[in-house]
Amino acid sequence: MTHLQGKHIHLVGAKGTGMCALAEILIAKGAMLSGSDTAETFYTDKILKELGIPLSLFEETELRSDIELVIHSAAYDEENPVMASAAAAGIPRLSYPEALGELSMNYDAAAVAGVHGKTTTTALIGTLIKALGIQATVIAGSAVAGFSNRSTWIGGDRFLIAETCEYRRHFLHFHPRHIVLTSVESDHQDYFPDYASIKNAFMEFVTALPENGKLIYCHDDFGARDVAIAAGAKRPDIRLIPYGENAPGRWAVNHGATAPGINKFRIGAFEKEFTLGIPGRHIALDAAAALTLTHCINPNFDVETAVAALSSFRGSRRRCEIVGETGGILVMDDYAHHPTAIRATLKGLKAFYPDRRLVVDFMPHTYSRTAALIDAFAGSFTDADILILHPIYASARESFTQKVSGEELAGQTARQRKNGTTFFHEEFDQTVQYLRKNLRQRDLFITLGAGNNWSIGQNFLEVRP
Template identity: 45%
Template sequence: MSEKILPVDLRDVRVHLVGIKGTGLAAFAELLHARGARVTGSDTAEKFYTDAILDKRGIRYTEGFSAENVPSAASVVVFSSAYDPATHPEITEAVRRGIPTLSYTEALGEFSAGRFSCGVTGVHGKTTTTAMLGSIVNSAGLDGAVLVGSGVPVFGGGSVLIRGDSFFAAETCEYRRHFLSFHPSIIVITNVEADHLDYYRDYDDVRDAFVEYASRLPAGGRLIACEDDAGVRDVLARVASSRPDIRIIRYGFDASGPYRIANESLADGAWSFTLGDDRDPYTLRIPGRHNVLNAAAAVAAVTEIVAATEVVASGSSPPGFARDVRAGLESYTGTRRRSEVIGCVDGITILDDYGHHPTEIAATLGGIKEFYTPKRLIVDFMAHTFTRTARLLAQFAEAFSAADVVIVHKIYASARETFTGSISGVDLADVVRPNVSRLEYFEEPLDAAEFVCGLLEPGDVFVTMGAGDNWRLGRAVLERLTGEQAGKSGGTA
């Protein structure tokens, strides 16, 4: 936008957030509140994990939407992209009164423009990488803030870490080119491939969006990129040609230089690996070799932020800082819905994961199987969007090979999607079935609860996976199995 609406100094600025319980806007509310803004908001009456976070911060919000919710003295109204600004009563009321409005991504972009900012992006891995970055920032005591698109235990369960204002790092999303609102001095790209095909035409369109985002870096800006990913290498070739003034910093198993991963091993529930010529190993206690790549990206990002801003860490000497970086990685336990442990009962481990693209499904399931070495890996999957399912159907067919049993449901639709073709959860089940030992189909996730409870045995790992609402099944199964275990204990007392 040509004229900034959000000032750098937010003290006493009145901001109203429409959809304040959403992960992104709730975190943004925390950021604004910490900077002295007077924050209000509105959302549905449905309860989310963010309710407790907003209540803890003393941020006022109304349940239900109405034009009357918009404060008379509001300086700006920020709204979630889930709502249509042409029809939502609070957004249209703000326009009627002449109150400036911004989408969440526009507001985040304006916030980033007022400070040294790092954007973390990629079709997969951006949430985990940003959360790892935040864990390191917290451990090292750096004067900055980090915003993640999920709840993070080391952030106290919220989605934002606030330790100061010398820099700002945020997860930035490629969907509908939202990341082009961000104003980065550093960008991290984890991977690039075809996705969000309800919006993008094809892979080339996705790649070009990432090239455009990278090109927003200023002269001398740092582009931290995964050398192992073919799509990222494609982006780098184009950026290097058009913007030779951007510093390209590569990480990965195939990279050279200080962020080259080597000596990786998995033992006793932990990954160990080294970076560059440094022989002192890093430790990471979450599943998946792909998360070693994410960890290298996080280390690179924090190191480059410190080099660029000269922000002082609590362990300000190089050895002290290096120890803090390692401690930040080792203490990282994951985020909500990323291989999240929901519970363990009677020798059965129940996990939940947001993975919804074939590439991340295959990598995540392979990582879980390697990490937990279960008796059986049982996966419940709910596809998200008809377009993604139809366009990537052949890739979905091969994505579940690590699973011993797969359960599939109807496709979880997106309100933002327009799809005129024909595809169903049954179609997905039909292409996956020949490639797995056993597949069962239940239209609704909770319809599978009795089947799953009867199937699970000690030593199994059960994973609910996808961007739909089948996460409810994992919790229902845990509740039922816990109740059965309590009943057995009571009967033998």
């Protein structure tokens, strides 16, 4: 997309995180925006209001005659009334991935991709970019504390660093010169039925890099390493840059001694020790990826400034987010919804908060993922002292005919857990009542998953005397 000054654009599904982030960039480039969405309130409502974007409900939206382009969330198609009106009027339409892809052609672009870790990695990159004054724009998949609780940092037009999504191969619309690849494994089973299919999607993305493009990949992750090796064999011109605990070369990560509230690491390229205020070795790996990409685009950055920037990083929305504290009980929320992410998150919390009892509430997301990974899910809660599970959060995007349930997952998990207690709660109110009666000082309660159980922590904080 070029020549955006004064261009009238309507956003369908404007409240989505990516759509709202895109809106900030379009406004910065002079576009005139309007939007439509549901009546449900999201954190982005406040941002859209601050940006001065008028919003209307889908069913009440009438597209003005001066609308030149409609950009829509990938969640909506022409069954949406605004999309149908745009089609009938012959107004050009782009999905969010398509629009972001067109935008990327105007920059020296870098993509952050992977099944896990891409949001935090992108947020860490943005934190470094901002502190170092690099002329770049960054789009993360969640609100970032250091971006004034927005998902976008606009610091210049030379580079565009964006979180990109593998689902339905959306990332193929993006045109990067650098790719950061955090992880590859089986996920989104409603679209990628097995590991081979999702690997092929990542392969297609990586091998589309321009000549001498760079792939920064996590050497510790089997899938990322597998893709890197295969891509390197197919495209020898691609520069492969590994990072991680077992990575060869200067981007090898060495973790510091574990201590409560401290997450320290060193990286071979620098003599300095880095400190993070977010738990988990996986977060240190994300920070290593961020440092590697930052070095690729600006090799002479000030390391002391980078050390200070990473130590100030306070995460992003729904990524080990501290929701509140009451009576010495810490309440957190995290988006982890895959067994690998769950294990890493809980292990990190145990090391970071060793004196707290870990009470975990998890809501499985999508029937296809739960069925495909039920054994892995059942074995992923080892570090939880108390575990509460719920019915599966269904997705409108999947059609699933097999039989699987949250109660089945709870039973299998309880049989695998050698220590701790496992409950199945049908209703959230049941969980809130349990928490009120059983949580005690020094407990850490965390909601996990891509469902709507995040509300439990907030409700507990509201009703606790």
